[in-house]
Amino acid sequence: MQWEIVIGLEVHSQLSTRSKIFSGASTAYGAPPNTQACVIDLALPGVLPVLNKGAVERAVKLGLSVGAKINSPSIFARKNYFYPDLPKGYQISQYELPVVQGGSIQIQVNGVEKNIRLTRAHLEEDAGKSLHEDFHGMSGIDLNRAGTPLLEIVSEPDMRSSAEAVAYAKTLHALVRWIGICDGNMQEGSFRCDANVSVRPRDTEKLGTRCEIKNLNSFRFLEKAIDFEARRQIEILEDGGTIRQETRLYDANKDETRTMRTKEDANDYRYFPDPDLLPLEIPQHWIDQIKQTMPELPQVRRDRYVSKFALSAYDASALTSSRETADYFEATVTQLPAQAKLCANWIMGEISGQLNKEGIEIAACPISPEQLAVLLMRISDGTISGKAAKTVFESMWSGELDKNVDAIIAAKGLKQISDDNAIEQLVDQVLAANAQQVADYRNGKEKAFNSLIGQIMKATQGKANPAQVNAMLKKKLAE
């Protein structure tokens, strides 16, 4: 039987506010345990939550960027369960009326566009951390993370392969960073995915029983966990078994998922509206105000790069993979608008290659867009060859001569010979000194042409403009 995999993702995105969602304590990562937990985070008797406006603003930004409805009012609800790292014995979340409802995200897989619908996105607080190392025979609790603002972004089950799921997660990851609501740091848990996976016979409607795979903290694990889980479910069904609805944990070391809890031992969370927090009203004028501060969205920029700069969809996508990359491209291309493709090639080629190699972000690139533009101008006006440009680029990267392109060209003698007379003279000299090869060429030996080019380049140490040399040589040989 042919099977179809159905995937929906829940992403917990940590919002980049400086303080927590219901208290004034800092959200900075990595502080010594329990130094960033105030009386509210500790849930001392009598304390009360006060909503952080910055968290709401960030949720609205996500809503606006995916074309969703912003609910007003939305309601905070208590999700009740006992766990040592949940100080109040309940998590403040949103249940029946989330702040963001609907919307969609465009993804691309192998050049094919697909629309993934969002169900909702809701605000909630993170729990603390249980440390199961041995503290004199006990577990430790670190409440620094308790109360950190999260936006849980829930998709519809619209993805049909792990590749689509990864594309969705990557697009969403880029988006939350692009609009500045989340730092996207997956190692620190700022962007965590849970995947709901089910399978069904191809061309059928009814969804199969799903399993939820928890805490996939890298795109690679997301892909592998979905692939494993889908295979597992298909094997069970093909053996005549049934899928049990459950929550599973991905074990990266063994590359498998295993049962965490079944539906039967799921908690009854007894959700009810939190009486300590009023319904959240988001007036239209505030939404309009937030809209004003929103950057141009990646999808809009992508389309603009295609229409205005005649870039391919692939190039446009690559350049808009992050706002910093896109901004870098734009700052470069404004200096030489006619050479967009050259700019794109260099940013995705040399620049990105070098950044990857050194493991740094484009924001920290040692060559500024303006400096890169000067270099590219020297290529396009024929001052240097593309090959020489790479030498200049390396010098700039290592900071030689204040990254001054012209100074580097001069110092290294990389200036290209582009003067027609000079080239004619060169060609004449070489032709005179190589009568045999000229004869060979005229007798039909095409190879002799390349040898003559080589002679000319050698004589100029590669500085002669290859296109001009080529044209002049052809002209002379045809005489």
Added chain:
Amino acid sequence: MFNASLKQLSSQLAEKKISSTELTTEFLNRIKKLNPEYNAFITLNEDISLAQAQAADKMLASGQAGPLTGIPIAQKDIFCAKGWLTTCGSKMLSNFISPYDAGVIERFNQAGTVNIGKTNMDEFAMGSSNETSFYGLVKNPWDVAAVPGGSSGGAACAVAARLAPAATGTDTGGSIRQPAALCGISGIKPTYGLVSRYGMIAFASSLDQGGPMAKSAEDLALLLNIMVGFDPRDSTSLQRDVEDYARDLQKPLAGLRIGLPKEYFAEGMSKDVESAIEKALDEYRKLGAEMVEISLPNAALSIPVYYVLAPAEASSNLSRFDGVRYGHRAPSYSDLGDMYRKTRAQGFGAEVKRRILIGTYVLSHGYYDAYYIKAQKLRRLIAQDFTEAYQQCNIIMGPTTPTVAFNLGEKSGDPIQMYLSDIYTSAANLTGLPAMSIPVGFGDKNRPVGLHIIGNYFMEAQMLNAAHQYQQITDWHLQSPV
């Protein structure tokens, strides 16, 4: 001195006839003498009280004193106060020294009053007789065989027995007004949102409201001037212009339309209470007020609605008492689940457990709509009744409680009978309306009777005016059992 009004104490302090230190010492000595009998206080902390008194004396000497600077106030043990054991009447918090001040405590500290001690209360404010306290029952100073009411039973007893000039209370279903009535003192629960709930240990967040308990309406007005105010740390706190609650005390009552709900003057009210209430209403007629019969058709639903919503919120609010971070933890346990079970089994008393169970049940999957959602709908209907009633009258009066104080032990085995003590009071919590109780005489066994006054939203000044005018022509509020 023990019978003096706040105004009198204030002028004695201002005129240096007595110092705050002397006043505080006098009250501490009286507490030490009488408290072993009444058990109105859970914690005394003479060092802190006297240090505050000395600071107040400095303020008084330097002319920086406010109206109540230097006056001792008894604080209900539900308010977190920095450096004080803050137990909420529970074994669960029997070792909890608060590291911070509640909003209310802060406001009293800024006003320069002295915290004379933390008063006894029903455990987590759940009870109407002060018999559920881990720290033992409180006795009614009018008759030590009787309950003082609850949950602010210690506060009511302390004021009635003149162990403190005034006290704070909290009121979730009647916990200020019912003990005030049973102990023959005055108490007011302001409009929901006027008094900060920050640092006031939550029972049912949407119903809880702090308020003052004192001998007279005039004292209440002065205390409200301190207690009321916006607190950005409480999202349900209301941001309003500052009011002087004493501004209208002297207004004549001529033309005041008093609504008498026919449902409150029906079966259920005992004869002795009825006769005292009728006499009080006669006094109001003499003052020029007009009586209007009104109807609150859904009022009878207050108790069932209250006993769905309050336990629902409580079951969640009390989840934080888990033995992990502070408070009681079972001395021995086998694993995490066992630690939770034993800690909560040992730390909570029977009434608290009963309400946690009720609340957990009504919020459970499959029961939520039938109980919680339905109760919320009825809550809106009850509020509508009052909105309509206030088209016909300015203020509503009736009995605070159906009977005078019952005997200790009389209802402690019958929760339903106990819950019915709040039959007249819980509607004000469900609607958020301000309500108060003032003493209007004595019923059976010479036990006090309270008149219940329910105002429209934010009409505290009008209610205090009505109460004060009554207290100008009667002296029930001046009578003391000791």
